[in-house]
Amino acid sequence: MVKFPSAEWVEKFKDAVNSSKSYAESAKTWEGDFLFEIRADGALKQDFFIYMDLYHGECRKAHVIENPASVKTEFVYSGLYSNWLKLINKEVDPIKGLMTGKFKLTGNMAKVMRYVKAAKELVNCTTMVEAEYL
Amino acid sequence: MWWFRSPEVRFGQEALDSLSTLEGSRIFFVTDKNMVGLGILDLVLSKFEAGEIIFEKFTEVEPEPALETVLLGLEKVREFSPDWIIGIGGGSCLDTAKAISVLYENPEIAVEDISPLNQDIQYRKKAKMIAIPTTSGTGSETTWATILTSKQEKRKLSLAHPSIIPDIAIVDPLLAAGLPLRLTAATGFDALVHAIEAYSSDWKNDFSDGLALYAIKLILGNISAACSNPKDIAVREKMHNAASIAGLAFGNSQAGLIHALGHTLGAVFKIPHGESLSIVFLNTFKFNSKTCQNLFADIGRFIGIYKETNAEVFEELYSKLDKLLTDLKLPRSLKDFGVSKADFDSSLELLIDNTMADPSSVTTIRPPDNDELRELLVNIYEGTITDI
Numbered sequence: 001m002v003k004f005p006s007a008e009w010v011e012k013f014k015d016a017v018n019s020s021k022s023y024a025e026s027a028k029t030w031e032g033d034f035l036f037e038i039r040a041d042g043a044l045k046q047d048f049f050i051y052m053d054l055y056h057g058e059c060r061k062a063h064v065i066e067n068p069a070s071v072k073t074e075f076v077y078s079g080l081y082s083n084w085l086k087l088i089n090k091e092v093d094p095i096k097g098l099m100t101g102k103f104k105l106t107g108n109m110a111k112v113m114r115y116v117k118a119a120k121e122l123v124n125c126t127t128m129v130e131a132e133y134l
Numbered sequence: 135m136w137w138f139r140s141p142e143v144r145f146g147q148e149a150l151d152s153l154s155t156l157e158g159s160r161i162f163f164v165t166d167k168n169m170v171g172l173g174i175l176d177l178v179l180s181k182f183e184a185g186e187i188i189f190e191k192f193t194e195v196e197p198e199p200a201l202e203t204v205l206l207g208l209e210k211v212r213e214f215s216p217d218w219i220i221g222i223g224g225g226s227c228l229d230t231a232k233a234i235s236v237l238y239e240n241p242e243i244a245v246e247d248i249s250p251l252n253q254d255i256q257y258r259k260k261a262k263m264i265a266i267p268t269t270s271g272t273g274s275e276t277t278w279a280t281i282l283t284s285k286q287e288k289r290k291l292s293l294a295h296p297s298i299i300p301d302i303a304i305v306d307p308l309l310a311a312g313l314p315l316r317l318t319a320a321t322g323f324d325a326l327v328h329a330i331e332a333y334s335s336d337w338k339n340d341f342s343d344g345l346a347l348y349a350i351k352l353i354l355g356n357i358s359a360a361c362s363n364p365k366d367i368a369v370r371e372k373m374h375n376a377a378s379i380a381g382l383a384f385g386n387s388q389a390g391l392i393h394a395l396g397h398t399l400g401a402v403f404k405i406p407h408g409e410s411l412s413i414v415f416l417n418t419f420k421f422n423s424k425t426c427q428n429l430f431a432d433i434g435r436f437i438g439i440y441k442e443t444n445a446e447v448f449e450e451l452y453s454k455l456d457k458l459l460t461d462l463k464l465p466r467s468l469k470d471f472g473v474s475k476a477d478f479d480s481s482l483e484l485l486i487d488n489t490m491a492d493p494s495s496v497t498t499i500r501p502p503d504n505d506e507l508r509e510l511l512v513n514i515y516e517g518t519i520t521d522i
Contacts, residue, residue: 025504026490095496096337098251100135110246116496 004088004131005038005048005081007064014052014062016128023125024057027118031055032111035068037078043134044081054122075107085133088126094119138341138386139278139296141265145305145375147367150266152304153181162216162261163191164207164231165223174268174309178222190214195223195230198283198400198407201245201291204233211238220264221300224321225272225407228265229280232298235263239297245282248293257297265300268309270360270373271321271408273328273381275303283401289488290397299385305378307371315361318373319462320408322357325377326350327411331390332383334422334429336497342387345379347436352376354437354454358461390498391489392418395514398488402481403473412464413471416456417513421522423448425500467517478515485511 002008017023031054038048049065051073065071079087083102086092095116097103105112112119144152161182169175170193179189192207211219211234219238221231236248239256248255265275274280279294313321329349332342356372363369392414400410423430431444434451441447465471468478486507489495495502502510502522509522 022503029487093337095250096136104253105251109249109251110244112251113246113249113493114491116493117490117501120496120501 001130001132004129004133005044005050005084009129009131010050010062010064012129012131013126014059016125017054017059017062017122020121020125020128023118023121026057026121027054027115028057030057030115030118032074032107035065035071035073035076037068037076038084039078039080041080041082048081075105075112077103077105079103081134087123088131090123090127094123136337136339139299140382141276141300141303143276143303143305143378145378147306147308147371149304149306150178150181150309153178153264154183156182156218158187158217158262160188160190160214160216161218161220162211162214163189163193164195164219164221164234165191165193165227166195167193169193169223169227169268172312174222178220178266190216192234195227197224197226198290198404199226199230200283200285202285204230204237204245204282207231207234208237212241216261218264219261220266222266222268224267224269224317225274225281228267228272228274228300229282231263231265232274232280232300233282233293235261236295236298245293246291248280248295248298250294250296252295255295255297258301262301264302264304266304266306266309267374267377269313269317269321270307270310270370270377271324273325273377273384275300275305276378276381277385279385281397281407288402288484289491290401292397292493294493303378305374307367307374310370310374311365311367313364313370315364316463317408318360318364319357319464320406320412321377322353322360322373322408323412323415323459323462323464324408325373325380326353326357327392327396327415328380328384328389329353329376330419330430330433331392331494331498332380332387333433334426334499335384335387335390336499338387342383346383346387347433349376349380349383350433351437352379354458357458361462388497389494391422391495391500391502394489394492394494394498395511397492397494398485399468399514401488402485403468403471403477405471409465409471412459412462412466413468414514415459416452416466416519417510419452419455420519421502421506421510422498422500423452424521429499468515469517473515475515482508482511
């Protein structure tokens, strides 16, 4: 079992995304990279940043970023650690999470709205990674 | 957390008269040529004191309105600078008025930027909005969504944002009294599907559930009478109220796969919305029942189907709705509607992609994968019902 968040978790998550038929189908025309920001909260004492390059239903790259200013991604999805846990445990829907202010998304909203199913499938992939939390 | 949103709803016979108390000086009407021809726009105008208010109108709304139509109306509204925008008509007119209203308020955004994720959209600093439905179906007067068609992409865009919801909905059944039979059936069926999907949506909640169930009861109790005795204003009133209540229900819990498919087929094959829903209904209802038979059994029991098991209640409800489609003479398959097999086959992949991209496919209770959706669509074409 890997720890969330950690470089090992990111690697397993990438594998989960690339093994998901549902994600591959719903994101088959998606092109765009993300910075996921897990903001320090509760047991997480320091912000944690994950870069993901998502292209045509596949995750081409995923790794931990030390300095978020070092990358310029098309989208940034950001939330507190406690809210990420709720998202992973399916206590919060990714779209509802944005609408209720638990998460913040920057980037082209119209583009994301065409791929809401892909966004949901991406979140579903987090549940495929057996993890222990801080 | 979640929230419940609603406009101020003024309902009942002669609710339209309440316009005489409206405070404002410049009113912009969004409607279509039918409303002008039927004298409904004049009827609305007659409610205001002569000389006190300046009016402008945009009457170019077409069925299943295109993005371009919204931009045309927007140009006029910007020239006029109203303090009220009033949409009058069926869902097409109301949806156009709602989109114009948001874009008038937010000149920096494009139509496609109207999204629940967009936290920069401003609310009603320039003009408030009133929606006056003249059909009993879309519920647009009480929802925070607008459905527009991209002709270029051959798909419908479900655009939603809390700022879209009208400030006031005037639900006066006298305005729907002359609705033709086919439209009464199709729009009434649309309202029924709103309520059924609201009760079985992935986002269903305590506040929307009661509204959904009661709307279903009202519609099933009145839709056949509204078609067989269209002059009965009491029945019209129940249907008119039910459509707005169903709008409140699904507006606060969201629609599902039936609407996602309906939007897709409507845009690709140019099928009126209510009929696109009747075409996909039985197959999708059965498909969803594999996940939420208990919810459909709740609906059945609420309308008085007393059987021991959920399966038995569902079967009877299914038969009742099957018969309703027959009674209302609504199409039950794409083939029924006149779509050729060649057109269907050549569009199948587009249908799958567009259905998957429709936001209602995300809030649906049983999201299909591509293979399931393909099988469902083939059944919808033929009108055959199978277990998927």
